[in-house]
Amino acid sequence: MHTMVRSKKDFCMSIDFEFEDNSIKVSGLPLWLDSSSYRSDKSPVRRALNFTSHAHADHIGNHRCIICSPQTLELLKVRQKVEKSITPSWGDPIDIAGAKVTLFPAGHVLGSAQILIEKGGRRICYTGDFRLGKGLTTEECHPVECDVLLMESTYGHPRYQFPERHELLESLEEFVERCFDSSLIPVILGYTLGKAQEAVKALENLGYGVLVHPSIMKICKIYEKLGVSFSNVKIFGSGPIGRRVIVFPPQKSAREKLGIVGEFRTAILTGWSIDSWRKKIFGADEAIPYSDHCDYSQLLETARLSKAKKIYTHHGDAERLALLLQSEGFDAEPLIPSKQQRLF
Numbered sequence: 001m002h003t004m005v006r007s008k009k010d011f012c013m014s015i016d017f018e019f020e021d022n023s024i025k026v027s028g029l030p031l032w033l034d035s036s037s038y039r040s041d042k043s044p045v046r047r048a049l050n051f052t053s054h055a056h057a058d059h060i061g062n063h064r065c066i067i068c069s070p071q072t073l074e075l076l077k078v079r080q081k082v083e084k085s086i087t088p089s090w091g092d093p094i095d096i097a098g099a100k101v102t103l104f105p106a107g108h109v110l111g112s113a114q115i116l117i118e119k120g121g122r123r124i125c126y127t128g129d130f131r132l133g134k135g136l137t138t139e140e141c142h143p144v145e146c147d148v149l150l151m152e153s154t155y156g157h158p159r160y161q162f163p164e165r166h167e168l169l170e171s172l173e174e175f176v177e178r179c180f181d182s183s184l185i186p187v188i189l190g191y192t193l194g195k196a197q198e199a200v201k202a203l204e205n206l207g208y209g210v211l212v213h214p215s216i217m218k219i220c221k222i223y224e225k226l227g228v229s230f231s232n233v234k235i236f237g238s239g240p241i242g243r244r245v246i247v248f249p250p251q252k253s254a255r256e257k258l259g260i261v262g263e264f265r266t267a268i269l270t271g272w273s274i275d276s277w278r279k280k281i282f283g284a285d286e287a288i289p290y291s292d293h294c295d296y297s298q299l300l301e302t303a304r305l306s307k308a309k310k311i312y313t314h315h316g317d318a319e320r321l322a323l324l325l326q327s328e329g330f331d332a333e334p335l336i337p338s339k340q341q342r343l344f
């Protein structure tokens with residue numbers, strides 16, 4: 001029988017985390033971390049208590065009770081029904097079954113959180129998707145000091161080194177000006193939640209008016225309710241385009257609406273644009289490596305500044321990042337389901 005096992009090890013032994021149906025649970029606590037709503041056999045599952053790190057679709061589930069930031073709760077409400085929630089403020093610890101649980105900003109999208117769980121004298125931190133520093137529309141993210149760190153591995157290879165944010169903004173401005181110089185309408189492509197709002201804010205700061213897809217405007221309105229203001233954004237189709245920049249989701253179905261605007265040129269914002277072969281997949285004319293995840297240097301920085309004695313990697317190429325961290329002197333290993341758990 002064919003299996004997806006690529007590691008020499010059959011499974012990862014961890015005293016801090018357990019797997020069930022490819023979802024991670026904190027050992028000894030009734031607390032799941034970004035659990036899916038589906039078991040591996042595709043049947044639905046509702047966790048009694050789940051930490052929802054942020055409101056992206058691949059991190060949310062229909063659970064009985066969730067812990068998340070107040071900002072994430074507001075963003076979640078437009079995507080799903082939330083039955084019960086616990087929404088601690090940044091840095092304010094709460095008690096969960098005898099453990100001290102605290103949320104810290106993750107800098108990925110507005111409201112995205114890292115969770116610190118302190119129990120039995122051990123401090124365990126799960127980053128969720130994260131990016132160090134301060135985005136234009138996100139809270140400022142710093143590494144959390146802990147004993148055990150569970151970190152995402154999305155860009156866990158040294159080839160993923162992103163330019164500084166100011167350089168990325170320069171690339172964005174150059175793209176827009178090149179379009180205007182050629183009488184083309186500039187279209188920026190970015191995911192509806194997070195990337196699109198960063199793009200709108202960046203364009204506004206550069207002095208451009210912006211037109212957005214209705215799904216992006218919906219999220220912009222929630223950001224505004226949460227204190228991130230947009231001064232020069234209108235919904236696409238509500239008036240003439242003029243010398244404005246369009247921000248749309250990358251999905252083909254959304255892009256089809258652009259046919260009516262005339263000649264345009266697209267640039268997608270994604271860290272994956274470091275890989276030139278991926279550009280074709282996105283179907284955009286250009287790509288700018290503006291990411292809402294850490295690049296490799298930031299992942300290393302987090303490993304170092306967290307002072308964690310043990311690091312687990314997951315999400316993305318966890319096995320490769322763990323090997324790279326080991327080569328840098330860290331006690332790291334991938335947190336992956338056992339061979340048996342992946343079969344059933």
Ligand SMILES: [Zn+2]
Binds near residue numbers: 054129
């Ligand atoms: Zn995400």
